[in-house]
Amino acid sequence: xxxxxxxxxxxxxxxNLIFLTILxxxxxxxxxxxxxxxxxxxxxxxxxxxxxxxxQKIEFTAYKTLLTGGSRLATGFTASILRVLxxxxxxxxxxxxxxxxxxxxxxxxRIGMTLFIFITMVIGGGLxxxxxxxxxxxxxxxxxxxxxxxxxxPWNLLIMRNLFMALPESLEEAAIIDxxxxxxxxxxxxxxxxxxxxATIGLFYAVWHWNEWFYAFLYINDTFKLPLQVILKNIxxxxxxxxxxx
Numbered sequence: 361x362x363x364x365x366x367x368x369x370x371x372x373x374x375x376n377l378i379f380l381t382i383l384x385x386x387x388x389x390x391x392x393x394x395x396x397x398x399x400x401x402x403x404x405x406x407x408x409x410x411x412x413x414x415x416q417k418i419e420f421t422a423y424k425t426l427l428t429g430g431s432r433l434a435t436g437f438t439a440s441i442l443r444v445l446x447x448x449x450x451x452x453x454x455x456x457x458x459x460x461x462x463x464x465x466x467x468x469x470r471i472g473m474t475l476f477i478f479i480t481m482v483i484g485g486g487l488x489x490x491x492x493x494x495x496x497x498x499x500x501x502x503x504x505x506x507x508x509x510x511x512x513x514p515w516n517l518l519i520m521r522n523l524f525m526a527l528p529e530s531l532e533e534a535a536i537i538d539x540x541x542x543x544x545x546x547x548x549x550x551x552x553x554x555x556x557x558x559a560t561i562g563l564f565y566a567v568w569h570w571n572e573w574f575y576a577f578l579y580i581n582d583t584f585k586l587p588l589q590v591i592l593k594n595i596x597x598x599x600x601x602x603x604x605x606x
Contacts, residue, residue: 389413398422436588439503443587444569447507451565452558454511459520460546465529474521481514487578494579505579506569506587513568516561523557524550 365373397405397412401419404412425431462473485493490509499505527550535545551558573589580586 432583432591435584436586436591439585440570440587440589443506444566447569448562448566450507450511452562455517455520455561456551456558457546458512459517460524460550463521463524477514477517491578500579501581501585503585506576513565516564520557520561523554527553
């Protein structure tokens with residue numbers, strides 16, 4: 361049997377509903393504005409501005425420009441997707457084995473390797489030497505200039521190392537007694553038990569690849585090889601220059 365609510369409880373419920381509705385609108389309205397603005401033409405955008413909730417005339421010019429094959433935005437979006445997928449996959453392939461090795465307590469030189477990796481995290485080679493290295497490796501103006509120099513992140517490597525070290529050593533010992541090799545221990549024991557941790561590190565790598573634009577801007581000259589982030593930055597810079605000249 362449902363208990364009868366007091367006037368105070370009814371008032372609180374109504375006010376709470378109103379507050380949550382307003383709060384939800386605050387979060388939802390910007391997304392609706394972005395979608396609505398993407399459905400207008402250039403003339404309406406120039407006349408009404410860039411923040412519109414209700415388009416006067418629906419046009420798909422923006423989507424045609426975005427999805428048309430050969431356009432800068434289409435090729436940039438493709439480059440960004442490939443960078444995230446290929447880059448994140450290679451990051452995990454190279455990070456996981458090294459994290460497993462430096463996490464083994466019986467490996468000679470483990471502390472020295474960990475210290476060396478930590479030093480690379482706080483001390484970099486510098487922008488100009490790095491550019492010369494990429495140029496000597498003939499990676500400039502190449503997709504791989506956005507992937508190969510960043511195969512291993514020291515920070516993510518140390519996090520994954522600590523996660524592997526938290527697993528019981530008895531599991532590895534049991535697998536070795538059964539005749540498993542170190543690689544089999546990593547693939548069949550450690551990695552299946554660390555899927556959540558690997559997914560988290562993979563998310564870190566994927567977000568970095570998606571947001572990073574500086575090195576692509578530095579190493580790539582061909583417009584149709586640039587990722588989406590650099591293209592959007594160039595568009596914003598061009599708009600700022602036009603506003604300044606006006």
